[in-house]
Amino acid sequence: MLTSKKWLSQYLDLSDITPEVLADKLTTAGNEVEGLEKMAQGSNxxxxxxxxxxxxxxxxxxxxxxxxxxxxxxxxxxxxxxxxxxxxxxxxxxxxxxxxxxxxxxxxxxxxxxxxxxxxxxxxxxxxxxxxxxxxxxxxxxxxxxxxxxxxxxxxGLDDTLLDVGLTPNRNDCLASWALAKEVGAILHRDVQLPECEGAANIGVPTKLKVSSETSKCPIFLGKVIGSVTIKPSPKWMQELLHAAGVKSINNVVDISNFVMLETGQPTHFYDAAKMHQEIIVKDGFDTTYTALDGVDYKIEPEDIMITTQGNPVGIAGIMGGDDSKIDEQTKGIIIEVATFNYVQVRNTARRLNITSDAAVRNAKEIEPMAVYKAMDRCVQLLIEYADASLIEETAQYGTNNYVPAEFTVNTDSINHLLGTDFSEDEIMTELKWLDLKPEKAGNDIKVSIPSYRTDLKIEADIAEEVIRLIGYDRLPSTLPTMSMTVGALDNRQAMRRRIRSMYVNMGLNETETYTLVSQKHLDHAILPITPAVELASPMSEDRKYIRSSILPSMLDAAAYNNNRSIKDLAFFEISNVYAKDVVEERLALVMNGLMHKSRWQKMSVPADFYTIKGLIETMLSQLGYEGSRVSIKENKLDTTHFHPYRSACIYIGKELFGIFGQIHPQMAKDFDVPKELVMFEGKLDVLLNNKPSKVKYTPISKYPAVTRDLAFVVKEDVKVADIVEAIRKCGRQIIKGIEVFDVYTGEHVEKGFKSIALSINFQSDEKTLTDGEINSVHEKILAALKAELDAILRG
Incomplete structure (x- = not known):
């Protein structure tokens, strides 16, 4: 909210208050002044x-x-x-x-x-x-x-200082200079004199103007015909105040419309009467393109509210009027529009059309219920005084606000209990009087009547807040909190999160912290999404409209950012929560591309590929106590839209899905502008917490020699290597210490539809030196088991 000391001085005496002191007083009372700027500077x-x-x-x-x-x-x-x-x-x-x-x-x-x-x-x-x-x-x-x-x-008129007041969301009233002046008066304990204009619009001959609304998004609409006005420059004082508020002066009639909006907080709109008809209807349901006052063509959607005459739009309700009905030098008469619109719809429309007009800013927030009448009265008063307004017709009205002033009681003891203070009843009564709440004693309570512009005051706690911010937070007593001593410790989730972070950092990965708010595109590309998605009621932009249900799309943005800046070797991880309505999950995600490690001197490199990311995941699970038969990797049939269908896999803890990893799908790589060789993973950390880890056991290294034998089997192409390894392991768990696949071959000398798998099996005992007979016995069992279970044939 941009205001100036000179503007506020129109309503109360600030002659002995410097702009710096005024800014300090406003900030201390909760209305932070974010900046002070002189309109012009120069000495001598x-x-x-x-x-x-x-x-x-x-x-x-x-x-x-x-x-x-x-x-x-x-x-x-x-x-x-x-x-x-x-x-x-x-x-x-x-x-x-x-x-x-x-x-x-x-x-x-x-x-x-x-x-x-x-x-x-x-x-x-x-x-x-x-x-x-x-x-x-x-x-x-x-x-x-x-x-x-x-x-x-x-x-x-440039001897003025601008104050940029950062209003809290509950103080929309201070977008009006009248309400802000009341606020300053309450803070400084000074009388405020607002212009006397009540009832100024209650004049005029019978009118033919008809106003109505065909949508519930416009509950009240006032229209008034001023048959004759004189277009000329505004008075110098009005031009100066508009200039201070950042509004350019155009002519007296347009300036009055803007000036009244800044005074009352209620946007108004003046139409050239010669360009309008005698019936104005508010509608929605349009699907068209409309040229607004700024000369830009805007795409109107059915949910947008439009002002119409004879079925044709003449303005985007609450946001901007049309180019075809604007005031110009030839204007002889005008129609005043003052209305209340659904502020949520106005906000959505303004955001989608990217219009940030002063009217849109105010109509996108809740405006006080009596503002329409205050604005109409002030418009008529100023038009008569500065635009020679005549031939005035009575006000046409649609709907009513049914406003009844809010009244309730508060209690001194309750307020002190809420605040932890010992204010006297007289102190509280004094502040309530300056706040224009008309306090009256009612036994042990205080009855307050809430003015129409303070729509934020609804309960006793709100009154308590007003009292403390005006009396001053320095009156709060200093006390030490009472709390029991506890032993500091990490819970299971915190300990696991810390171990994973430490583990991956030590392996050379970089941790990312990407934005939680995402676009529809990111939502559509979510990995293992949880639903329904959480949509923000008032997003800052379309790109930040939803709370994410997956980490990977945001990390792909980070990967694309780095890749486009010639950083090709990437190894990222992130631990973060994802959200749906009533659901929160903690996730781990990895993104890798290029080389994970390389040494030109040693002529060594570790590519960031499917097997590398698989190893990173398995290593993490192993160190957390999840390995062996508890961890299984299966073909990915869950998500082949985001993952390459033949270069990805699902990983399970027991029978519960932990996550999906593998190479990105080429189409997704194109959508996010990342290399198609990129590999990624997203998993649910809650799965690990829901399953009890095994204790990590340490055994001494065997002092007896090991024997390695290489075997090659011919099997059908659909046989999985994991099944071969498991069948071998079952044949001699006590002495088979390691199984490594070192070759998979198809082609010449292997029948079509089959493949050759070559393995190296490590035999070793912890208790003695193995004999050839013991090894041969297990060797024969392996051959028999593979033949029986997988129809594997030993390759000669």
Whole structure:
């Protein structure tokens, strides 16, 4: 919320309060002032008159000016293209300090120059508020400017300080300068005098204007015909205040519409009466393209609210009017629109259309129920005074707000109990009076009546909050919390999370922390998603609309970011929660590409491929106590949309799915702009917590020699190597210490539909040296078992 000290001074006396003190008071009371900025800056300034202006003899663009400063005439060299004799101008005298630096006497190309004739840009005025003429040259003052006046900023209305107030979500009322003035008055304990305009709109002859709504998204609509207005510049004070609020002055009628919105917080809209019909209807259900006041064509969806006349849209309700009914220099009469719209729908429409108009900002929040009437009254009052409004018709109204002021009782003891304070009843009553809550004693309680603009005050706790923020948080007593001593320790989840992080960091992976809020695309590409998805009621953008139900899509964004910056070797992991309605799961995800390790000196490298990521997962599970028969890897038939159907697998803990890993599907790689060789994994850490890990057992290394035998079998192509390994292991668990597959072959000398599997089996006992007979006995069992179970034939 952008306001200024001068604007607030319209309603209460702030003559003895500096902008810095005002900002500090507002911030202490919970309305954080995020910035202070002077509208213009400059010391040692004076208004002068150019008596003579001639071209510099040694320049094609400089001018030598004789300037009357009131008490003397000085020579100033000026490069502005618009400087001319007879103008009244702003002069920075030697020693003046401007945003660009200090002004000093000097000699410019042989001619002495004693100061500088200033443009508004050189005084630090925001360029967005200036015309092209003001941007490109010095500022020429009006005939009423007094030569020798040493406060030209006051003459221009630029002797003001802007306050950027960061409002909390519950204080939408302070978007209105009237309500903000009430807030400042309550903080400073000063009387606030708002303009008297109540009932100003209760005039007019009978009207033919009809207003109505065909949607529940517009419960109340006021329309009023002003048959005659005069289009002319706004009064200087109004232009200055609009300028301070960041609103550019256009003409008196348009400025009044903007000014009333800033005063009351209620957006209004003025239509050129000659371009409208006598019936205005609010509708939704349109599916069209509409040209708004800014000249941009917007795609209107059926849920958007539109203002219509004779079935044709003339404005996007609550956001922006149309180009075909705007006020211009030929306007003779106007129709005033003041209405209440569904703020959720206005917010959704404004966000989708990317419109951040002042009206949209206010209509996207809940506006006080009486604002429509306040705004209509103030519009009529100002139009009569500054636009010569006449031929006024009575107000046409659709709907009603059924407003009844909220009243309830609070208790001094209860407030003190909530706050931990010992405020007296008189102290509380005093603050409630300044808050305009009209407190009255009711026995041991205090009855309060809530003004219409304070829609955030609903219960006693809200009143307690108001009391403490006005009296001051420094009045809270200092106490030490009472708590029992506990032994610090990690629970199972924290311990597991810490071990996994430490494990993967030690293996050379980098941990990522990606954003929890994601787009529809990320939701559609979720791995092992949980549903239904959680959609934010008020997302910051379409890219941050949902709470994610999977980590991998966000990590793929990080991978794409690195890959596009020539960082090809990636090894990431992340531990994070994913969400659905009433469901929270903790997940682990890995993303790898390129080489995990490499040494050019040793001519060694470890590719980040299917087997590497498989090994990382198995190593982690092993160190956590999940290995052997408890862990099984099966063909991936669950998700072949995001994973390569022939280069991915599912991993189970017992019979429970832990996760999916493998190479990314080529189409998904294209969608996320990552290499198609990238491998990834996402798993559910809750599965590990739900299964009790085995204790990790350590056994001494056998001191007896080992014997290795290599075998090659021919089996059908659909036989899994894991089944072969398990069949071998069952034949001699006591002495078979290791089984390694070192070759898989299909082709010449192997029948079509079959493959050759070569394995190396390590035999070793912990108790003695094995004899050939003992090894041969197990060897024969292996051959028999493989023949019987898998129809495996020993290859010669």
């Amino acid at each position: 300034l004076i208004i002068g008159k150019v008596l003579e202006c001639v071209d510099h003899p040694d320049s094609d663009h400089l001018h030598v000016c004789k300037v009357d400063l009131g008490d003397k005439v000085d020579t100033i060299v000026c490069g502005a293209p618009n400087v001319a004799a007879g103008q009244k101008v702003i002069v920075a005298l030697p020693g003046a300090k401007l945003p660009g630096g200090e002004i000093k006497n000097g000699v410019i190309r042989g001619i002495e120059s004693n100061g500088m004739i200033c443009s508004l840009l050189e005084l630090g005025v925001d360029a967005k508020q200036l015309s092209e003429e003001s941007k490109n040259g010095i500022e020429v003052l009006g005939d009423d400017a007094v030569v020798g006046d040493r406060d030209p900023l006051h003459y221009l």
